[in-house]
Amino acid sequence: MAGGGGPAFGPSALGTRPHWDAAYERELRFFQDTGDAGEIWFGEESMVRIIRWLEKQQVPHDSSVLDIGTGNGVLLMELAKTGYTNLTGIDYSPSAIKLSEKVREKEGMSNIKLQVEDFLAPSAELSGFQICIDKGTFDAISLNPDNAAGKREQYVRSLRNVLKPGGFFLITSCNWTKEELLDEFREGFEILEELPTPKFCFGGRVGNSVTALVFQREK
Numbered sequence: 001m002a003g004g005g006g007p008a009f010g011p012s013a014l015g016t017r018p019h020w021d022a023a024y025e026r027e028l029r030f031f032q033d034t035g036d037a038g039e040i041w042f043g044e045e046s047m048v049r050i051i052r053w054l055e056k057q058q059v060p061h062d063s064s065v066l067d068i069g070t071g072n073g074v075l076l077m078e079l080a081k082t083g084y085t086n087l088t089g090i091d092y093s094p095s096a097i098k099l100s101e102k103v104r105e106k107e108g109m110s111n112i113k114l115q116v117e118d119f120l121a122p123s124a125e126l127s128g129f130q131i132c133i134d135k136g137t138f139d140a141i142s143l144n145p146d147n148a149a150g151k152r153e154q155y156v157r158s159l160r161n162v163l164k165p166g167g168f169f170l171i172t173s174c175n176w177t178k179e180e181l182l183d184e185f186r187e188g189f190e191i192l193e194e195l196p197t198p199k200f201c202f203g204g205r206v207g208n209s210v211t212a213l214v215f216q217r218e219k
């Protein structure tokens with residue numbers, strides 16, 4: 001989205017932990033009342049797209065998978081239903097992790113690991129993953145009102161630390177174009193594939209509202 005230097009979106013509350021804490025507190029109450037896990041960012045199709053790619057590549061079902069900023073954890077539940085057995089979700093919002101734990105309990109998937117972690121300051125044990133997935137978390141971090149550019153750089157450093165050489169990184173974003181993401185992840189990552197996403201037409205120009213890319217960590 002950026003044209004000539006900076007991003008075309010400004011800082012927002014969506015880039016802060018209090019926003020997500022309050023949002024997931026609400027979703028937790030909603031879940032307790034209705035059993036509904038709440039918002040699936042970028043819709044069901046975004047999960048199908050990721051799972052389809054993993055299956056097409058015949059990624060072994062025991063590969064270690066990290067969902068960065070897992071929110072309600074629904075993507076992990078879908079991965080487990082597909083057969084993946086080594087799943088971890090992290091989120092810096094304790095209320096998101098509380099919600100994902102409730103969803104995990106309802107789905108009877110106690111082998112999914114869930115933990116409160118800030119991806120910008122990951123613990124040492126968070127390492128050696130074969131697959132990392134991000135659906136909307138890099139976007140949220142990019143909206144932080146306090147030094148978003150520095151936080152994006154820290155994100156890339158964290159990713160280099162937690163993802164094994166040769167491992168795959170699947171990112172879905174609505175704030176960044178393919179070219180911008182290639183630039184953000186240029187150090188240590190190679191683009192493997194752009195996953196098709198729905199196109200929209202506005203003012204005679206056709207574009208994608210969501211970008212989904214697969215990177216490979218350099219070997």
Ligand SMILES: C[S@@+](CC[C@H](N)C(=O)[O-])C[C@H]1O[C@@H](n2cnc3c(N)ncnc32)[C@H](O)[C@@H]1O
Nearest residue numbers: 020041069070071091092093118119135136137
């Ligand atoms: C747009 S939501 C997406 C949630 C989930 N990935 C999904 O697709 O439904 C962004 C998520 O990133 C989490 N998040 C933001 N910054 C984070 C950070 N530094 N470390 C870990 N999680 C973070 C938020 O708490 C929130 O759950």
